[in-house]
Amino acid sequence: MIRVGIILGSTRPGRNGEAVARWVHDLAVKRGDATYEVVDLADFELPHLDEPQAAASGDYRHEHTRRWADKIASFDAFVFVTPEYNHSFPGVLKTAVDFLYAEWGNKAAGFVGYGVDGGVRAVEHLRHVLAMLGVATVPAQVTLSYWTDFENGVDFRPAAMHEDRLGMVLDQVLAWGGALLPLRA
Numbered sequence: 001m002i003r004v005g006i007i008l009g010s011t012r013p014g015r016n017g018e019a020v021a022r023w024v025h026d027l028a029v030k031r032g033d034a035t036y037e038v039v040d041l042a043d044f045e046l047p048h049l050d051e052p053q054a055a056a057s058g059d060y061r062h063e064h065t066r067r068w069a070d071k072i073a074s075f076d077a078f079v080f081v082t083p084e085y086n087h088s089f090p091g092v093l094k095t096a097v098d099f100l101y102a103e104w105g106n107k108a109a110g111f112v113g114y115g116v117d118g119g120v121r122a123v124e125h126l127r128h129v130l131a132m133l134g135v136a137t138v139p140a141q142v143t144l145s146y147w148t149d150f151e152n153g154v155d156f157r158p159a160a161m162h163e164d165r166l167g168m169v170l171d172q173v174l175a176w177g178g179a180l181l182p183l184r185a
Protein backbone atom coordinates (compact mmCIF):
# COMPACT_ATOMS: atom_id res chain seq x y z
CA MET A 1 0.00 0.00 0.00
CA ILE A 2 1.08 3.54 -0.71
CA ARG A 3 2.29 5.45 2.33
CA VAL A 4 0.90 8.96 2.69
CA GLY A 5 2.36 11.49 5.12
CA ILE A 6 -0.05 14.15 6.34
CA ILE A 7 2.28 17.05 7.07
CA LEU A 8 0.97 19.32 9.81
CA GLY A 9 2.49 22.64 8.84
CA SER A 10 1.81 24.84 11.86
CA THR A 11 3.47 24.62 15.26
CA ARG A 12 1.81 27.60 17.01
CA PRO A 13 0.53 26.90 20.55
CA GLY A 14 -3.26 26.66 20.26
CA ARG A 15 -3.00 26.04 16.53
CA ASN A 16 -6.09 25.06 14.53
CA GLY A 17 -3.90 22.83 12.42
CA GLU A 18 -3.98 19.95 14.84
CA ALA A 19 -7.77 19.49 14.53
CA VAL A 20 -7.55 19.84 10.75
CA ALA A 21 -4.79 17.23 10.45
CA ARG A 22 -6.75 14.87 12.70
CA TRP A 23 -9.84 15.34 10.51
CA VAL A 24 -7.82 14.55 7.39
CA HIS A 25 -6.27 11.50 9.02
CA ASP A 26 -9.57 10.13 10.40
CA LEU A 27 -11.35 10.40 7.06
CA ALA A 28 -8.36 9.06 5.17
CA VAL A 29 -7.87 5.91 7.26
CA LYS A 30 -11.55 5.02 6.84
CA ARG A 31 -10.87 4.57 3.11
CA GLY A 32 -8.59 1.61 3.82
CA ASP A 33 -6.69 2.24 0.59
CA ALA A 34 -3.31 3.43 1.87
CA THR A 35 -1.29 3.94 5.01
CA TYR A 36 -1.79 7.42 6.43
CA GLU A 37 0.32 9.04 9.14
CA VAL A 38 0.26 12.55 10.60
CA VAL A 39 3.71 14.13 10.60
CA ASP A 40 3.72 16.94 13.12
CA LEU A 41 6.53 19.44 12.55
CA ALA A 42 6.39 20.22 16.27
CA ASP A 43 7.74 16.72 16.96
CA PHE A 44 10.87 17.34 14.90
CA GLU A 45 11.98 20.68 16.38
CA LEU A 46 14.06 21.64 13.37
CA PRO A 47 16.17 24.77 13.94
CA HIS A 48 16.78 27.47 11.35
CA LEU A 49 18.53 25.71 8.48
CA ASP A 50 21.93 24.73 9.89
CA GLU A 51 23.27 22.24 7.35
CA PRO A 52 26.53 23.46 5.75
CA GLN A 53 25.88 21.66 2.44
CA ALA A 54 22.92 22.16 0.13
CA ALA A 55 20.23 19.54 0.68
CA ALA A 56 20.64 18.30 -2.91
CA SER A 57 24.01 16.86 -1.84
CA GLY A 58 22.30 14.53 0.63
CA ASP A 59 25.24 15.21 2.95
CA TYR A 60 23.34 15.71 6.16
CA ARG A 61 25.58 16.45 9.15
CA HIS A 62 23.00 16.80 11.89
CA GLU A 63 20.98 14.14 13.63
CA HIS A 64 17.80 16.26 13.46
CA THR A 65 18.17 16.44 9.67
CA ARG A 66 18.73 12.69 9.31
CA ARG A 67 15.71 11.96 11.50
CA TRP A 68 13.55 14.30 9.40
CA ALA A 69 14.96 12.85 6.17
CA ASP A 70 14.23 9.28 7.27
CA LYS A 71 10.64 10.21 8.06
CA ILE A 72 9.98 11.98 4.75
CA ALA A 73 11.81 9.28 2.75
CA SER A 74 9.41 6.71 4.20
CA PHE A 75 6.42 8.16 2.29
CA ASP A 76 5.28 7.83 -1.31
CA ALA A 77 2.97 10.84 -1.23
CA PHE A 78 1.90 13.72 0.99
CA VAL A 79 -1.04 15.80 2.08
CA PHE A 80 0.12 19.19 3.32
CA VAL A 81 -2.12 20.75 5.95
CA THR A 82 -1.20 24.43 5.97
CA PRO A 83 -2.60 27.64 7.36
CA GLU A 84 -2.07 30.98 5.65
CA TYR A 85 0.27 33.37 7.46
CA ASN A 86 0.71 36.77 5.81
CA HIS A 87 -0.40 35.48 2.41
CA SER A 88 1.90 32.47 2.45
CA PHE A 89 2.55 29.23 4.32
CA PRO A 90 4.34 29.24 7.71
CA GLY A 91 8.08 29.77 7.86
CA VAL A 92 8.47 26.59 9.91
CA LEU A 93 7.06 24.62 6.99
CA LYS A 94 9.37 26.34 4.50
CA THR A 95 12.36 25.45 6.67
CA ALA A 96 11.20 21.85 6.95
CA VAL A 97 10.92 21.67 3.16
CA ASP A 98 14.31 23.34 2.62
CA PHE A 99 16.14 20.90 4.89
CA LEU A 100 15.68 18.06 2.37
CA TYR A 101 15.80 17.45 -1.37
CA ALA A 102 15.76 13.90 -2.77
CA GLU A 103 13.31 12.75 -0.09
CA TRP A 104 10.58 14.92 -1.66
CA GLY A 105 11.21 14.28 -5.34
CA ASN A 106 9.01 12.30 -7.73
CA LYS A 107 6.24 12.01 -5.18
CA ALA A 108 2.68 13.34 -5.26
CA ALA A 109 1.16 15.92 -2.94
CA GLY A 110 -2.26 17.34 -2.18
CA PHE A 111 -3.25 20.26 0.01
CA VAL A 112 -5.63 21.19 2.76
CA GLY A 113 -5.42 24.94 3.33
CA TYR A 114 -7.17 27.00 5.95
CA GLY A 115 -7.34 30.61 7.01
CA VAL A 116 -9.34 33.79 6.76
CA ASP A 117 -9.44 33.33 2.98
CA GLY A 118 -9.30 29.53 2.92
CA GLY A 119 -5.52 29.34 2.76
CA VAL A 120 -5.52 29.57 -1.03
CA ARG A 121 -2.52 31.90 -1.28
CA ALA A 122 -0.54 29.73 1.14
CA VAL A 123 -1.23 26.66 -0.97
CA GLU A 124 -0.33 28.47 -4.20
CA HIS A 125 3.03 29.47 -2.72
CA LEU A 126 3.64 25.96 -1.47
CA ARG A 127 2.85 24.48 -4.89
CA HIS A 128 5.42 26.83 -6.40
CA VAL A 129 8.13 25.76 -3.92
CA LEU A 130 7.39 22.05 -4.28
CA ALA A 131 7.58 22.29 -8.07
CA MET A 132 11.30 23.03 -7.65
CA LEU A 133 11.68 19.79 -5.72
CA GLY A 134 9.95 17.66 -8.34
CA VAL A 135 6.78 17.12 -6.35
CA ALA A 136 3.67 16.45 -8.46
CA THR A 137 0.97 18.59 -6.90
CA VAL A 138 -2.59 17.48 -7.65
CA PRO A 139 -5.20 20.03 -8.76
CA ALA A 140 -7.91 19.34 -6.18
CA GLN A 141 -7.53 21.06 -2.83
CA VAL A 142 -9.49 21.64 0.35
CA THR A 143 -10.03 25.27 1.37
CA LEU A 144 -11.29 25.70 4.92
CA SER A 145 -12.60 29.06 6.04
CA TYR A 146 -11.72 30.60 9.37
CA TRP A 147 -15.21 32.18 9.36
CA THR A 148 -17.45 29.28 8.46
CA ASP A 149 -15.49 26.12 9.29
CA PHE A 150 -14.16 27.16 12.71
CA GLU A 151 -16.66 28.25 15.35
CA ASN A 152 -15.37 31.42 16.99
CA GLY A 153 -12.26 30.94 14.87
CA VAL A 154 -11.11 27.96 16.95
CA ASP A 155 -13.56 25.04 17.14
CA PHE A 156 -13.22 23.08 13.94
CA ARG A 157 -16.67 22.30 12.49
CA PRO A 158 -16.06 21.75 8.79
CA ALA A 159 -18.97 22.09 6.37
CA ALA A 160 -20.03 18.70 4.95
CA MET A 161 -18.90 19.65 1.42
CA HIS A 162 -15.25 19.51 2.50
CA GLU A 163 -15.41 15.76 3.03
CA ASP A 164 -16.16 15.25 -0.67
CA ARG A 165 -13.39 17.61 -1.62
CA LEU A 166 -10.92 15.83 0.65
CA GLY A 167 -11.96 12.58 -1.02
CA MET A 168 -11.06 14.08 -4.40
CA VAL A 169 -7.69 15.22 -3.10
CA LEU A 170 -6.92 11.76 -1.73
CA ASP A 171 -8.09 10.04 -4.92
CA GLN A 172 -5.69 12.18 -6.94
CA VAL A 173 -2.81 11.83 -4.47
CA LEU A 174 -3.11 8.04 -4.54
CA ALA A 175 -3.41 7.89 -8.33
CA TRP A 176 -0.39 10.10 -8.93
CA GLY A 177 1.55 8.66 -6.01
CA GLY A 178 1.06 5.19 -7.49
CA ALA A 179 1.99 6.33 -10.99
CA LEU A 180 5.29 7.73 -9.73
CA LEU A 181 6.41 4.57 -7.90
CA PRO A 182 8.19 3.05 -10.93
CA LEU A 183 10.05 6.31 -11.54
CA ARG A 184 11.69 6.02 -8.12
CA ALA A 185 12.29 2.27 -8.27
Ligand SMILES: Cc1cc2nc3c(=O)[nH]c(=O)nc-3n(C[C@H](O)[C@H](O)[C@H](O)COP(=O)(O)O)c2cc1C
Pocket residue numbers: 010011012014015016017018083084085086087088114115116117118119146
Ligand atom coordinates in the same frame (compact mmCIF):
# COMPACT_ATOMS: atom_id res chain seq x y z
C1 LIG B 1 0.87 35.29 11.93
C2 LIG B 1 -0.48 35.08 11.30
C3 LIG B 1 -0.72 35.62 10.05
C4 LIG B 1 -1.94 35.39 9.41
N1 LIG B 1 -2.13 35.87 8.16
C5 LIG B 1 -3.21 35.49 7.46
C6 LIG B 1 -3.34 35.86 6.10
O1 LIG B 1 -2.50 36.54 5.53
N2 LIG B 1 -4.42 35.45 5.42
C7 LIG B 1 -5.37 34.67 5.99
O2 LIG B 1 -6.31 34.27 5.30
N3 LIG B 1 -5.30 34.29 7.30
C8 LIG B 1 -4.24 34.70 8.04
N4 LIG B 1 -4.11 34.34 9.36
C9 LIG B 1 -5.18 33.54 9.97
C10 LIG B 1 -4.76 32.10 10.05
O3 LIG B 1 -4.73 31.49 8.80
C11 LIG B 1 -5.69 31.33 10.99
O4 LIG B 1 -5.65 31.97 12.25
C12 LIG B 1 -5.24 29.89 11.15
O5 LIG B 1 -6.09 29.25 12.08
C13 LIG B 1 -3.81 29.80 11.66
O6 LIG B 1 -3.40 28.46 11.67
P1 LIG B 1 -2.95 27.76 13.04
O7 LIG B 1 -4.07 28.02 14.01
O8 LIG B 1 -2.81 26.31 12.73
O9 LIG B 1 -1.67 28.42 13.46
C14 LIG B 1 -2.94 34.61 10.04
C15 LIG B 1 -2.68 34.09 11.32
C16 LIG B 1 -1.47 34.30 11.93
C17 LIG B 1 -1.20 33.68 13.29
